[in-house]
Amino acid sequence: MRISREKLHWLYEVMYRIRRFEETMLEQTFRGNAMGVTHPSDGQEAVPTGICAHLTEKDWIGSTHRGHGHCIAKGLDTKAMMAEIMGRYTGQCKGKGGSMHIADFSKGMLGANAIVGASVPLAVGAALTAKYRGNEDESIGVAFFGDGATSQGVVHESMNLAAIWKLPVIFACENNQYAEATPAWYAVSTDDISARADSYGIPGVQVDGMDVFAVYEAAGQAVERARAGDGPTLLELKTYRYHGHFHADDPKKYRKSDEEEEYAERDCLQHFEKVVTEQKAMTAEQLKQIRDEIEQEMQDAVDFALNSPMPPMEELYSDVYVEYSNSLVGLR
Amino acid sequence: MTTAEATPTKTVLSEPGVLVPGPGYDVPGMDVRYRDAFNQTLRDELNHDPDVFIMGEDISGGFDRDTLEPLDAWGGPFAATKGLVQDFGPERIRDAPISEAGFVGAAVGAALTGLRPVVDLMYFDFVTVAYDQLLSNAAKSRYMFGGQTKVPLTLFARSGGGTGHAAQHSESFYSMLAHIPGLKVVVPSDPYTVRGLLAAAIRDDDPVFLVNDKKLINMTGFCPEESFTIPLGKGRYLRHGSDITLVGMSYTSVVCKQAADQLAEEGIDAEVVDMLSLSPFDEDIIVESVMKTNRVVIVDEDTPRASMASEFAAVIADKAFDYLDAPVKRVTGPHTPVPYNKGLETAFMPQPEDVVGTVKTMLGV
Known part of the structure; x- marks a missing residue:
């Protein structure tokens, strides 16, 4: 596999941006600056990064409650994301969506979605639009979802629809092995989720989701297949979240420490650094420069968010409908 | 009835002095069956806008396995889509498997990305199978994403008792839909109003659910010849x-x-x-x-x-x-x-x- 230097730079920059965004976001959450619940995705950075490396703004992704990584990999602005999480008017959703509903339609991001599995048919619908318009070569759908969502009926319905209609869509199952506190070994009937693709007559590939090169390669094939009009692919990306289900969750209550240590040793950033420096594709100085720039970006994002205005009270009533003739004001 | 070309969006309802349009009302028209007025409106709107497509179970009535030609076996549930697949093709009259949550969700995704889907949910009772997609995605996307997007989606289904369809095919739970902020609900009561309200629903930029009581579907009544809309929210x-x-x-x-x-x-x-x-x-x-x-x-x-x-x-x-x-x-x-x-x-x-x-x-x- 050959990856251009520009793309290598992009992969590292995006993974590190996600890592530091989640750490910074958590720090701000614990300081009381986030206005609600947040679900960190650090540990899983290689998955959205390796997949979105093949996408453009014309491609659409559906996301989950643990969506910050997907947003960043799809090119969303981290200042506006931090502002959204802090409930500010300058956020992508004017502070009305929050961490679990960050969206940017100008970037092909259909929104983080807090109903497990519910965004999967949205990505199928985006792929249907592409097929309807005959531009599937330049606009595909990617549905990100977790191992928990594989137990949702609508996810299976979506895979069947995409398979029978041969839609340009990728089902990206981020198997971080825990649905909230419930382990996949208990809740999922197989230890090979990718094998379920067989039952829909589509390719299924199990991928080391801690290795961005492996994700990049598998996603490349799936994207190529979708753009060629050959239909959907199910990717199962085995990964691990470093933090709990949500910001205040202590995963040590349901995960063994040796398991956590094993994944820490396979950290996607450390793996990347080791490979590119050993192969002399990037220097330690180049990597450090990227990290330093991201550090500054995070500081700027926090400053921007903290200095941003709150949404005006009229925002309570705006954006419910394009047009509606009854009052939306609550009865008092 | 005429199709497409002109499609003026005339508000017939606000004509002064008009209580019930019918013979004597001064626009060209005739007595038609409710189901035919419905079918004609779908045809008008498919002609009017190439982004309009219809999706639902049995709406193009299956396919010949050898030729892959759609069969239009039933003309869709209650003949709502009869003849449409021959004229508009299976991409625009899209038969769906029995996956209400899946295809309503896909319709929301298509609406979010620029199309104007029309979904036939067959029986009103099947709303509950797709309720999460209606409530959490169709109705809330515009608000929770801060007005970035709109969801120009139309859904329709058949409600009501009186036809021996029993407990799971006879619901009229309008309030379960009207309760949802972000969703609109219309309930035509004759051929004239279904024509105007369905056209208005499809042209509307918000998600609209149109409920057809089964007892209306074979009723006959006056309907103007030319395409028109009735404003949503008006009695x-x-x-x-x-x-x-x-x-x-x-x-x-x-x-x-x-x-x-x-x-x-x-x-x-x-x-x-x-x-x-x-x-x-x-x-x-x-x-x-x-x-x-x-x-x-x-x-x-x-x-x-x-x-x-x-x-x-x-x-x-x-x-x-x-x-x-x-x-x-x-x-x-x-x-x-x-x-x-x-x-x-x-x-x-x-x-x-x-x-x-x-x-x-x-x-x-």
């Missing part, structure tokens, strides 16, 4: 009267009209308000009528608790309390599922006689 008078107001929605507007005709024979002059839209709904027309007649009966085939009838009653209590000469009365289905047995099913549904009886009790005659 109409089916009859003017001075003694009491009867408020109907969907098929119960027909029930109210029949009750008013019976009452007229006994010298009681009832006014009939046909709501046409349930979200948004026409508060003004209800209040205006009650202020004139001082008495009101709301007729709703839905079960009584937390129903549209309850909602309208609350609005009247709030905005026309001082004008009431009698308590607001509701005539509704019972708090039960819809039974299969013909006698029980008939007893479930509000009948003109039930409305007449309630009115007479209120008037003490």
Whole structure:
């Protein structure tokens, strides 16, 4: 596999941006600056990064409650994301969506979605639009979802629809092995989720989701297949979240420490650094420069968010409908 | 009826002095079946906008396995889409597997990315299978994403008892949809109103659910020849009267009209308000009528608790309390599922006689 230097730079920059965004976001959450619940995705950075490396703004992704990584990999602005999480008017959703509903339609991001599995048919619908318009070569759908969502009926319905209609869509199952506190070994009937693709007559590939090169390669094939009009692919990306289900969750209550240590040793950033420096594709100085720039970006994002205005009270009533003739004001 | 080219969006409803369009109304038209008016409107809108497509179970009636030609075996549920697949092809008249949550979700995704999907959900009861996609995605996307997007999605399904479809194919739970911020709900009551409301729903930029009571589908009535829209959120008078107001929605507007005709024979002059839209709904027309007649009966085939009838009653209590000469009365289905047995099913549904009886009790005659 050959990856251009520009793309290598992009992969590292995006993974590190996600890592530091989640750490910074958590720090701000614990300081009381986030206005609600947040679900960190650090540990899983290689998955959205390796997949979105093949996408453009014309491609659409559906996301989950643990969506910050997907947003960043799809090119969303981290200042506006931090502002959204802090409930500010300058956020992508004017502070009305929050961490679990960050969206940017100008970037092909259909929104983080807090109903497990519910965004999967949205990505199928985006792929249907592409097929309807005959531009599937330049606009595909990617549905990100977790191992928990594989137990949702609508996810299976979506895979069947995409398979029978041969839609340009990728089902990206981020198997971080825990649905909230419930382990996949208990809740999922197989230890090979990718094998379920067989039952829909589509390719299924199990991928080391801690290795961005492996994700990049598998996603490349799936994207190529979708753009060629050959239909959907199910990717199962085995990964691990470093933090709990949500910001205040202590995963040590349901995960063994040796398991956590094993994944820490396979950290996607450390793996990347080791490979590119050993192969002399990037220097330690180049990597450090990227990290330093991201550090500054995070500081700027926090400053921007903290200095941003709150949404005006009229925002309570705006954006419910394009047009509606009854009052939306609550009865008092 | 004409198709496409002109498609003026004329608001026929606001013509002064027009109560019920029909013979004598000065636009070209004819008596047509409700189902044909529905089918013609779909045809008009498919011609009007290439981004409009229809999706649902059996709407193109299967495919020949050898030629892959669509068969249009049924013309779609209740013949709503009959003949469309021949003219518009299977990409635009898209047969879906029995996956209501999946294809409603896909329709929302298509709407979010620029198309104008129209979904046939077959029976109204199947709403609940897709309810999460309706509530959490279709209705909330615009708001929770801060107005970045719109969801120009239309859904329709068949409601109501009276056809022996029993408990799981006869629901009228309008309030379960009207309760959802972000979703609009319309309930036409004849060929004329289904034509105007369906066209308006498809052209609207918000998600709209159109409910067809099964008892209306084979009814015949006047319909203008040319394409038109009826504004969402507006009711109409089916009859003017001075003694009491009867408020109907969907098929119960027909029930109210029949009750008013019976009452007229006994010298009681009832006014009939046909709501046409349930979200948004026409508060003004209800209040205006009650202020004139001082008495009101709301007729709703839905079960009584937390129903549209309850909602309208609350609005009247709030905005026309001082004008009431009698308590607001509701005539509704019972708090039960819809039974299969013909006698029980008939007893479930509000009948003109039930409305007449309630009115007479209120008037003490």
